[in-house]
Amino acid sequence: MSDFLCVKGLAKVASLGLLAVFLVQACAVNPVTGRQDFVMMSEAQEIELGQAYHREILKQYARYDDEALQSYVNAVGQRLAKESHRGDLKFHFTVLDSPDVNAFALPGGYVYITRGIMAYLNSEAELAGVLGHEIGHVTARHSVRQQSTSAVTGLLGAIIAASAGIDPEAVNVLGTAIVRGYGREHELEADRLGAEYLGRLGYDPEHMIGVVRVLKNQELYEKARAEAEGREYTGYHGLFSTHPDNDKRLQEVIQAAKQHAGAVTQDENERGYKSQLEGMVFGSGEKEGVVRGQRFYHKPLNASITAPAGWSVLNQPQQLLFVSPEKDALIHVSLKNRGKNKTPQAFLRSMLGRAVEGQGETLSKAGMPGYSTTIVVEQTPFGRRPVRYVVWFKNEQTWLFASVAKELGGLDLYEPDIMGSVKSLRALTATEKTTVRPLRIQLLTADASTRYEALAQKFPAHDVTVQRLRLLNSDYPDQEPEPGQQLKIIQ
Ligand SMILES: [Zn+2]
Incomplete structure (x- = not known):
């Protein structure tokens, strides 16, 4: 952003007194461009915001439990950060225990990379490419520049709402806002900066193009699969997901970055990188539960559920979804907080906020009490539809199954499939406890x-x-x- 805008912005709010004081100190020089930015945040505030986000991130995603891998990624990241435009800023690098293919950065120097994306990279240079891109977002202060303070606060609120389990939809807010908040120009800038830091460290900046190729291919494949399974694909952010690796502007920014690079002195270090990955969890981890064929297993919860034959099984962090082959019916499985409710019927009554007597059915399976009822819900993925709710009390756990069909009358049509799946909830067998593993x-x-x-x-x-x-x-x-x-x- 230009000096002109910065000054203009200040003049506009000068009459607001105290606010102006805040803005004067916050109208900071951009570390990358050397120009003044109209950002409503000082570096100290930026770091403070980063710390607050960081705590929320670690509630949402667990840190991957492998100290050797964490310190390896941190070492590569710190070397790059030292070469960046904010060499004095304290950076933090964290590998997240998530199968998602993702990496992102928060204001103040917090950089995250999932084990999911690391699986697809093939060298230390490619890892450095991803980390360099994210460092670029931090050094160019993209999140600070793009989001107003209120937008940032709103996002934080959404993260908290999601971690409190208020709205399953909000779970994706984090992914879409931080991760998709940057436009094409900012993504290109992050790529240029990442390539530049790669070069300064002695890696070939061209590895940035290799990273784009790897992630582009991965995305094309996942997109095609998601389409075939009738679900929406949400991939890695920005440039990586919108640009082919032969994109002209990408080639241009990499060439520009090369001017700042010295000689290539670092091997891409394929072997060193891959040896770090040996034994790393791939796909769903133990805490997400694992899917084998039509069956979902969750060891910590000692639970197993079978999806109807032919239905897709989508294992997501906050929910488990079974989708019919025609995508015209789905079963949504989630764990709930029982509260003070003593029976499944009482739980459903308080959850739905209305009486369920007289229309429901008491269920029982291997000592597990359950209750089932069907009521019309205004907002389902198919609009206003009847939803079949079944709740099971499995020891201390409360399992909720919500099933809905696209066609009116579809619930009756799918009744055998739905109830067969709902009634398949059970504890793991001794064999499953030892053989089902990530x-x-x-x-x-x-x-x-x-x-x-x-x-x-x-x-x-x-x-x-x-x-x-x-x-x-x-x-x-x-x-x-x-x-x-x-x-x-x-x-
Ligand atoms: Zn980016």
């Missing part, structure tokens, strides 16, 4: 005869297709492993 990344060195098709058959894992193996190893869409190539496989 998938992990393992390494395997290819020889002349190694083929992805054979690997996919030899190490079958849920959702790990031939094409996913190629994506994981930068061989998408049609390459085969080269002899001696160190491959990531999923077991």
Whole structure:
């Protein structure tokens, strides 16, 4: 933003007295451009805001429990941050225990990368590319520049609402706001800065294009799958998701970044990076529960549920969804707080805010009390529709199943499917407790005869297709492993 706007903004609010004092000190020089920014925030305020966000982030996403991996990522990040335009700012790098493919930065130097995105990267240079891009958002103060203080506060409110379980929809607010809040220009700028920091550290800035390629391919694949399963795809933010790797402007900013780079002195360090990934959880972790075929298993909750045959199973952080093949019916499964309610019927009555007597049905399964009722709900994904609610008291847990169909009368049509699934809730067997575990990344060195098709058959894992193996190893869409190539496989 230009000096002109900065001054104009100040003049406009000068009559507001105290506010003007706040703005004068906050009208800061941008670390990247060297120009004045009209940002309503000093660096101290920015750091304070970052700290507040950070606490909320760690309520939403767990920190990935692997100190060796955390300190490796932190070391790479700190080296890059030292080369950045805000070398004196204290940066914090955290690997989040999330299968989502994502990375983001908060004001004040907080940078996050998920284990989900790390699985698809293939070298330390690519990791540095992602971290450099996020550092670029921080050094250019994008979040501070783009969002007014009230927008930031509103976002924080939404995060708190989400973590309190108020509105499942709000869970995605964090992902869409921080992560999609930046426009195309800011994303390009972050890429240029990231490439520049890569170069200053001695890596080839071209690795930034490699990162874009890896993530673009991953996104195309996931998008196609999401489409086939009738759900919406929400991917990594900004440039990575909107630009092909041969984008002209991307090439231009990388070339511009090269002018600031010295000689390439650092190996991309494929082996070092991959050895860090060995044993890392892939896909759903234990706390999210794992899906095998039609069955969902959750070890900490000692629970298992089977989806109707042929339905898709979508395991999301706050909910479990089963979607019919025609996408015209869904079962939404969630855990609720029972409160003071002594019976499933009383729980449903207080949750729905109306009497459910006379129209419901008492259920029982292996000592588990349950209650079922159908009422008309104004806002379902299909509009005003009857919703079949079933609640089970499983020991201390309260499981709620809400089922709805697109067509009026669809609930009756799907009744056997829905109730079969609802009644499948049970504890894990002794065998399941030992065999159901999250998938992990393992390494395997290819020889002349190694083929992805054979690997996919030899190490079958849920959702790990031939094409996913190629994506994981930068061989998408049609390459085969080269002899001696160190491959990531999923077991
Ligand atoms: Zn970005």
